Amino acid sequence: xSATTAPTTLDISGTSRVPFSRLVRVELRKSVDTRAGLxxxxxxxxxxALVLVIFLINADQxxxxxxxxxxxxxxxLLLPVLGILLVTSEWSQRTGMVxxxxxxxRGKVLWAKVTAAVLLGLAAVVVAMVVAALVTAxxxxxxxxxxxxxxxxxxxxxxxxxxxxxxxxxxxxxxNSAAAIVASFALPIxxxxxxxxxxxxxxxQPWVDPGTAQMPLQNGQHLTGEEWARVLTTVLIWVVVPFxxxxxxxxxxxxx
Amino acid sequence: xxxRVITLExxxxxxxxxxxxxxxxxxxxSGKVTGFLGPNGAGKSTSMRIMVGLxxxxxxxxxxxxxxxxxxxxxxxxxxxxxxASAQHAGRTGREALRLSAQTMGVGPERVEEMLALVGLxxxxxKRRIRNYSLGMRQRLGIANAMLGDPSVLILDEPVNGLDxxxxxxxxxxxxxxxxNGGTVLLSSHLLHEVEMIADELIVIGRxxxxxQGTRDELLQTAGTYVKAEDPxxxxxxLQRAGIVAIPSGDGALRSEVDPVEVGxxxxxxxxxxxxxxxxxxxxxxxxFLQLTADDAREDVVTPAAPQGVQTGAQA
Numbered sequence: 001x002s003a004t005t006a007p008t009t010l011d012i013s014g015t016s017r018v019p020f021s022r023l024v025r026v027e028l029r030k031s032v033d034t035r036a037g038l039x040x041x042x043x044x045x046x047x048x049a050l051v052l053v054i055f056l057i058n059a060d061q062x063x064x065x066x067x068x069x070x071x072x073x074x075x076x077l078l079l080p081v082l083g084i085l086l087v088t089s090e091w092s093q094r095t096g097m098v099x100x101x102x103x104x105x106r107g108k109v110l111w112a113k114v115t116a117a118v119l120l121g122l123a124a125v126v127v128a129m130v131v132a133a134l135v136t137a138x139x140x141x142x143x144x145x146x147x148x149x150x151x152x153x154x155x156x157x158x159x160x161x162x163x164x165x166x167x168x169x170x171x172x173x174x175x176n177s178a179a180a181i182v183a184s185f186a187l188p189i190x191x192x193x194x195x196x197x198x199x200x201x202x203x204x205q206p207w208v209d210p211g212t213a214q215m216p217l218q219n220g221q222h223l224t225g226e227e228w229a230r231v232l233t234t235v236l237i238w239v240v241v242p243f244x245x246x247x248x249x250x251x252x253x254x255x256x
Numbered sequence: 257x258x259x260r261v262i263t264l265e266x267x268x269x270x271x272x273x274x275x276x277x278x279x280x281x282x283x284x285x286s287g288k289v290t291g292f293l294g295p296n297g298a299g300k301s302t303s304m305r306i307m308v309g310l311x312x313x314x315x316x317x318x319x320x321x322x323x324x325x326x327x328x329x330x331x332x333x334x335x336x337x338x339x340x341a342s343a344q345h346a347g348r349t350g351r352e353a354l355r356l357s358a359q360t361m362g363v364g365p366e367r368v369e370e371m372l373a374l375v376g377l378x379x380x381x382x383k384r385r386i387r388n389y390s391l392g393m394r395q396r397l398g399i400a401n402a403m404l405g406d407p408s409v410l411i412l413d414e415p416v417n418g419l420d421x422x423x424x425x426x427x428x429x430x431x432x433x434x435x436x437n438g439g440t441v442l443l444s445s446h447l448l449h450e451v452e453m454i455a456d457e458l459i460v461i462g463r464x465x466x467x468x469q470g471t472r473d474e475l476l477q478t479a480g481t482y483v484k485a486e487d488p489x490x491x492x493x494x495l496q497r498a499g500i501v502a503i504p505s506g507d508g509a510l511r512s513e514v515d516p517v518e519v520g521x522x523x524x525x526x527x528x529x530x531x532x533x534x535x536x537x538x539x540x541x542x543x544x545f546l547q548l549t550a551d552d553a554r555e556d557v558v559t560p561a562a563p564q565g566v567q568t569g570a571q572a
Contacts, residue, residue, distance in 0.1 A: 009259040009286070010321020010334055010408065017329040018360060026360050033356070034347035094343035097310065098353075098401065101337045102360045104309045104326040255310040 018103050023112035024119070031086055031120060040082055041120075047074035048128050052135045062141045064148045065220050067132035068156055072218045075124055075160055077185075080167025083117045084180045087171030096255045106251055110172070114165060121164035125157050152220030159217040166210075166239050172246030188238070210234040258285045261409055261440040262307065267316035269302050276302045278464035279316070284442045284457070286408075289435045291455025291472075292444040295549040299464040300444040301339065304413050308337050320409055332361040335409045336402030341394035341418070346387035350377055350397045353386060354404060361405045371400035376426070391418030399430070410434060412443040416450050428454045448545050452476060460541070462548035468541065475541045481516045484509035484532035485523065494526030495519065511536055 031037045048071050055070045056062065087110075090096035103109050136144050167184055174180040192209045195201040206212045213230035216223050223231070262284035269277040277299040284290040294300050305311035307318040309325045320328065320335055328334055344353050354368045372382050375396040386394065395418050402410055410431070416424050431441050431454055445451040451458065458475050460468040468475060485491035488508050495502045495512070500522055502512040509532065512519055516533055523530050 008322035009261055010323060010328070012321075012323065012328055012334065015329045015333055018362070022360065022362065026356055029359065030356060033352050034345060036347060089345060093345040093347075094340070095345050097339050097343040098357065099360075100310060101308050101339070102332045102357055104331060252312070254305070254312070256305070 020108065020112060020115075023103060023109060024115045027086065027109075027112050027116035028119065030089070031082065031116060034089075037085065040078065040085065044075065044078045044082070044124050045127055047078065048124070049131050050074075052128075052131050056135045056139045060141075062136065062139050063144045063146060064132060064136040064140070065146070065152060067135050068128065068152065068220070069218050071128040071132055072156070072159065075128055076163055079121055079124055079160055079164040080170065080184050081181055082120055083164040083167030083169075084171035084184060085177060086113045086117055087168055088175060088177040088180050091175040092177045094256075100255050107247065110247060110250065114168060117164045117168045118161055121161045122157065124164075125160045128160075129153065129156070147220055149220070151222070155217045155220060155223075159214055162210075162214065162235060162239065165243075169239050169243045169246060172250065173242050175250075206230050207233050208237055210238050258287055260284075261286050261321050262290075262318075262411070262442055263322075264303065264307070264318045265316050267303065267306055267318055268314050269299075269306060269311065270314050275464050277306065277313070280461070280464070280466055281316075282459045282466060282469055284440055286440045287435055287438055288456045289431050289441040289443065289454055290457040290459060291451035292442055292459050292461065293448060293451045293545070294444070294446065294461035295545075296446050298446075298461045298548070300446075300461060301413050303461070304339060304411055304442075304444065307411055308335070308339070310339070330361055330405075332357065332405040332407065333363075334405070334407050335411060336405065336407035338395075338398040338402040338410075338412045338415055340413065341391065341398035341415075344386045344394065344397070347385055349383055349385055350389065350393075351382040353397065354401055357401050357404055363405060367404060367406075371404050374403065374430070375400040392420060392423055395419055395423075399427070403434075408438070409440045410442070412441070414445060415443055416445060416447075416454070424450065424453065448542065458541075460545065460548075467548065468544060480511060480513045480536045481519045482509060482511055482532065482534050482536040483516075483519050483523070483530060486529040486531060490526065491523060491528045491530075494522050494528050497526065498522035 032041055051070050051074050052067055055067055059066060059070070090099055099109060100106055167180075170180045170184040171177075174183060188210055192205075192211050195205040195209055207230050213227075213234040216227055217231065260283045264283075265281050267277055267280045268275065280299070280303055292300050292303070302311060303318075306313045307320065307325060308331075318325070325331055325335065348356075351368060351372065354371060355365060358365065358368050372378075377393065377396055377400070381389075381393065386397070389397065395415055399412070399415060402412065416427055419427060431443065435441050435456070443451070443454065452472055455472055458469065458472055459466060460475075482505065483491065483502075484507075488504075488510070491510065492502065495510070498518075498521075500512055500514055500518060502510040502519075505511045516535055520530070520533055523533075
């Protein structure tokens with residue numbers, strides 16, 4: 001082919017590649033520059049605050065650990081949606097045709113999305129931790145700060161990062177907002193029901209069901225080696241493997 | 257100096273047994289507006305997606321300035337692309353869509369304002385969400401997006417579609433200016449008259465294959481003769497006697513490949529009265545294009561095969 005290839009007539013020597021950090025900033029911006037994205041962000045903050053206010057009024061044991069656990073519910077529900085929309089809007093709204101011509105290295109764009117998802121997840125976690133601390137300071141029962149430490153905070157961070165990236169992976173698999181959101185809620189629940197109903201699955205259930213395996217992460221308890229291994233296998237099954245499959249497909253597929 | 261900027265060599269794309277782009281080779285030169293003309297579904301958009309790497313080809317190669325698109329660093333600074341004006345997030349404002357592109361390619365927000373002004377989207381329009389844009393406004397926004405990185409090459413799929421006559425005139429001005437400054441423009445269209453207004457060079461594609469290419473003047477060049485007689489049968493007989501091949505052009509007139517003077521001479525010898533005798537205008541390209549379009553259109557019309565019963569009913 002080289003004999004017939006046209007000579008270079010476009011001087012690209014003075015242009016550098018788009019830096020990864022810029023792609024991450026653009027992805028962060030995309031997540032809040034539409035009404036849907038903005039309201040999702042506001043909802044995450046508002047619902048976290050609301051749940052913690054209810055906690056302050058209603059809970060018996062107003063400790064920081066319990067407050068963090070309460071905030072994990074709205075965050076666990078909404079962070080995956082945030083991850084999903086980061087990916088699927090490129091297909092549902094067809095902006096991928098612009099995104100992937102401005103930066104044709106699709107893998108780089110997808111990693112920028114993963115990075116943005118992790119950063120947004122961290123921001124949500126910080127909000128939860130701060131509001132939980134305020135609530136505890138205001139109305140904490142005696143011994144409210146018992147069990148608070150680096151381990152609790154790091155495990156909570158890990159849990160929500162798994163949540164947001166797990167959502168992104170569903171987006172990557174379905175490339176369609178509605179389908180990905182429904183599947184990300186329904187599939188783990190359906191999976192959990194099936195594995196708990198069928199007797200022969202009882203033994204493997206804690207190894208494959210993310211709800212069961214990741215539960216200990218949210219109350220700051222000391223995880224045993226086996227519990228960590230369970231977290232790892234569920235992350236492999238629900239995050240890593242589908243991410244590799246989704247990425248492989250997006251890199252090869254046609255963008256229309 | 258003209259250089260070959262966009263080069264396609266034996267590009268082929270198959271979807272199952274259907275070949276959307278079939279061994280397509282052509283060149284678009286700098287300093288010129290090249291029109292890529294073909295009926296809907298002829299393979300224009302697929303070819304353009306292959307050029308920018310959105311669609312992988314099954315064979316052949318498309319290069320821009322000698323590079324594969326994916327090898328060009330920060331490609332939007334060199335190649336402006338508009339593939340589908342409607343492929344924008346409906347919930348973003350026009351300005352925000354441009355700002356995202358500008359931030360990615362590393363040009364400042366003032367460039368966004370310049371481009372909005374260039375394409376004639378005013379402050380209120382730029383603040384509106386894209387779902388409220390007309391197709392014409394989306395096309396203008398798409399042009400602004402393509403030109404944001406100050407590229408030297410433009411690849412535009414159906415950019416005139418949805419524009420009013422004033423918009424087409426404006427687009428023609430922008431693209432001709434771009435080419436006059438040494439830029440390369442490749443634009444597609446399914447309308448011959450649209451593209452012949454704007455393009456210097458034409459590439460005609462039908463059913464995935466290139467069927468004609470050349471300068472606009474070459475392709476639209478006067479070819480043969482258009483002749484109409486008082487008595488068409490007598491004229492036909494006269495031309496046959498003179499050994500001139502002529503075909504009916506549908507309105508009682510005839511078309512021939514030979515020059516008007518020869519047709520006139522043959523008619524005079526036979527004493528046939530002519531009511532019209534003139535060079536045929538762009539007949540070659542227009543007829544070929546109509547043929548291409550008609551072939552596809554006919555398939556669409558014929559497929560629902562009900563007419564038999566309907567006709568009988570109508571006659572009775």
